[in-house]
């Protein structure tokens with residue numbers, strides 16, 4: 306008897322709705338984390354002492370030692386939840402590609418950017434977190450040393466736009482999907498999100514240059 310290999314157990318719509326909520330909540334938590342993370346790292350622009358003091362505070366209160374692995378878990382959970390809708394198989398990829406070209410719909414393209422950046426962030430973000438969290442304490446001199454070595458400078462030049470695009474589009478999609486940005490406000494909200502992404506990339510680039518020029 307032929308076995309139908311395409312048969313699978315479809316989760317109930319209620320479960321899907323809960324998982325969608327959880328995906329949105331983990332995404333929102335990571336957006337807030339990335340904004341705070343930028344404040345921590347960019348504080349080096351105010352002086353190495355300012356970044357060291359902030360990092361020292363986070364470690365003295367165990368926020369780095371405990372919060373770091375928690376962020377790592379939320380990061381993985383968010384990926385697993387979002388992966389439910391990512392087209393991993395070749396035929397799914399060709400279908401979504403054909404459909405997006407037919408639709409020529411900006412939000413569909415944004416979703417594709419979201420799925421592609423997610424894969425890169427999953428790998429590079431994990432390597433980055435492991436490197437930093439297994440080499441505590443965080444100091445401006447250590448970060449500068451890493452970046453001046455060259456490898457991490459190029460690594461961050463790639464990761465920075467990936468993460469800022471993903472965070473910016475994620476922020477916009479949450480607002481649209483959960484009704485914070487109404488149809489008539491979408492264009493305005495999109496423009497605001499583009500500015501926000503550009504500002505964060507600019508702050509990130511200035512910070513990388515600051516690390517590159519910091520005397521260690």
Ligand code: HEM
Nearest residue numbers: 373376430434437443448451461464465468509510512513
């Ligand atoms: C709890 C976890 C994390 C800690 C403690 C942390 C800490 C740091 C530190 C100290 C730096 C300065 C450079 C260095 O020392 O190598 C840095 C830079 C950076 N991190 Fe993280 N990070 C964490 C999570 C993440 C995650 C999840 C992402 C994105 C997936 C990320 C993306 C970046 C980027 C793009 C830079 C370069 C920023 C710039 O342009 O100056 N980090 N991080």
